[in-house]
Every structure is written in structure tokens, then in C-alpha cells.
Amino acid sequence: MRHNPKILDKVFWGAYTRYAEGQDITGAEKARVEEVLRLLVQFGAKPPQSVLDAGCNNGAYTLALALAGFEATGVDFAPGLLSAARRRAEELKVPATFGKMDLDSVFWYADGEFDNAICTSVLHSVRRPEWVLDELHRVIKPGGLLLVTTWLDEAGHREAFPQLFARPESEPHAGLVTRLRQAVKTLTEPQRRIHYWTSEEMRHMLESKGFEILYMDGAPMLTIVARSLDSF
Ligand SMILES: C[S@@+](CC[C@H](N)C(=O)[O-])C[C@H]1O[C@@H](n2cnc3c(N)ncnc32)[C@H](O)[C@@H]1O
Numbered sequence: 001m002r003h004n005p006k007i008l009d010k011v012f013w014g015a016y017t018r019y020a021e022g023q024d025i026t027g028a029e030k031a032r033v034e035e036v037l038r039l040l041v042q043f044g045a046k047p048p049q050s051v052l053d054a055g056c057n058n059g060a061y062t063l064a065l066a067l068a069g070f071e072a073t074g075v076d077f078a079p080g081l082l083s084a085a086r087r088r089a090e091e092l093k094v095p096a097t098f099g100k101m102d103l104d105s106v107f108w109y110a111d112g113e114f115d116n117a118i119c120t121s122v123l124h125s126v127r128r129p130e131w132v133l134d135e136l137h138r139v140i141k142p143g144g145l146l147l148v149t150t151w152l153d154e155a156g157h158r159e160a161f162p163q164l165f166a167r168p169e170s171e172p173h174a175g176l177v178t179r180l181r182q183a184v185k186t187l188t189e190p191q192r193r194i195h196y197w198t199s200e201e202m203r204h205m206l207e208s209k210g211f212e213i214l215y216m217d218g219a220p221m222l223t224i225v226a227r228s229l230d231s232f
Pocket residue numbers: 013054055056057058060061075076077078081101102103104119120121122125126127
């Protein structure tokens with residue numbers, strides 16, 4: 001069967017939307033959000049600077065950034081997730097902005113429109129990760145920060161979505177997890193290969209896109225803080 005990325009998006013992210021809407025900013029997710037905020041500030045981001053949250057899901061990071069005083073904009077291509085994010089923003093009375101955007105297409109933002117950007121747990125699932133980094137470099141002001149987290153594949157297994165397959169069948173949302181697994185299995189082999197990197201591959205890819213690596217740590221989820229270089 002010929003692989004159709006649009007159908008994959010619909011099946012996979014449609015199921016994911018319902019899965020993510022059941023999640024809350026608690027426990028492990030809260031700790032990850034706090035760590036991202038801490039790193040941004042440690043490496044020089046200062047409220048009220050602007051931050052683009054590329055692949056914002058249900059808005060956890062965008063809202064936390066806004067609550068910390070940043071001018072936060074979250075974009076995602078899943079309408080259900082964006083509705084959940086907007087609902088949360090209204091409930092919490094947080095002035096965050098959300099927009100529907102496919103990261104694999106041209107970003108509609110101007111050059112240098114954002115002081116900083118984050119792209120957490122997203123790069124491994126877009127179709128054109130190098131393009132997404134080109135666009136992030138374009139929309140971040142020279143000298144601004146990009147924080148990326150991504151699942152690593154240090155052993156070179158090139159397994160798609162390893163964390164998804166590590167989840168126990170018995171957990172809540174087991175039916176949706178099963179559907180997600182089925183959707184992931186429709187990924188073609190080249191896609192699986194493209195979407196998982198070792199930490200050194202990530203370093204080279206970011207450097208080749210005009211970023212200077214300031215911080216790189218963590219496995220199997222790697223966190224990178226990079227500065228966007230001016231003359232690139
Ligand atoms: C694993 S979630 C990560 C969400 C959030 N950044 C976090 O760290 O919790 C991946 C997100 O990327 C979004 N996404 C995947 N591909 C995308 C694309 N091409 N354009 C826009 N959003 C995309 C999905 O809808 C989903 O919300």
C-alpha cells in the first residue's frame with residue numbers, strides 16, 4: 001500500500017488529540033515544563049520576551065511560559081489540541097496566543113519575529129525536520145534561544161516512537177494507545193530512519209542550521225539549548 005502522510009496525520013494525531021486531552025499539567029509533565037522554563041532563563045531568556053512554542057499540543061508549555069511573564073505563542077496542526085489549549089488559557093486567564101499551523105509548511109511569521117522558540121518532543125514526528133529547523137532559525141531573532149527536546153536513538157535501532165511501545169497495555173487510555181501503535185506501524189521504513197537521531201547527529205543537524213549548542217543533556221529524551229547565530 002502506498003503511504004499517505006495526510007492519512008497518517010489524521011489517524012495518528014486524531015487519536016493523540018483525544019489521548020492528550022485526558023492529560024493534565026501534573027507530575028512528570030509539570031517537572032518537564034519547569035525544567036524547560038529553568039533552562040531558558042538560565043541561558044538568558046528574559047520575560048517579557050516572546051517565545052514560540054512549535055507543536056504546542058494542549059498548551060502546557062505555552063501557558064507556563066505566559067504565566068512566567070513571556071509573550072507566548074503556541075502553534076500546532078491538531079485543532080482538538082488547540083481548542084483544549086484555548087480552553088485552558090481562558091480558565092486560567094492567561095494571555096497566551098494559539099494558532100493552527102503545519103510546521104512542515106512555510107511558517108507564516110516574519111524573519112526574527114520571536115526572541116526565542118521551543119520545540120519539545122516534536123521534531124521526531126514532523127515530515128521535514130530539517131525544514132522545521134530552517135524555519136525556526138529564520139523566525140528566531142539572531143542571538144535568541146531555541147530549546148529542543150527529542151527522543152534519542154543512541155543504539156541505532158531506528159524504532160519509531162519507542163516510548164509509545166514501552167507503555168503497559170493496562171494503563172488508562174489503553175484503547176487509544178493501541179490505536180496509536182497501529183497508526184505508527186503504518187510509517188514507512190524511510191520515515192522511521194529519518195526521525196530518530198543520536199545526540200551527535202542532533203548536534204550536527206542543529207549546527208548545520210545555524211545554531212550554536214549551549215547545552216545538551218539527557219537520555220532517552222535529549223534536551224538541547226542552542227543560540228541562533230546571526231551571520232549564517
Ligand atoms: C508528542 S507531542 C509534544 C507536545 C508538546 N510540545 C510537549 O512537549 O508535550 C507532538 C505535538 O506535535 C504536533 N505536531 C506534529 N507534527 C506537526 C506538524 N507537522 N505541524 C504542527 N504540529 C505538529 C502534534 O499535534 C502534537 O501536539
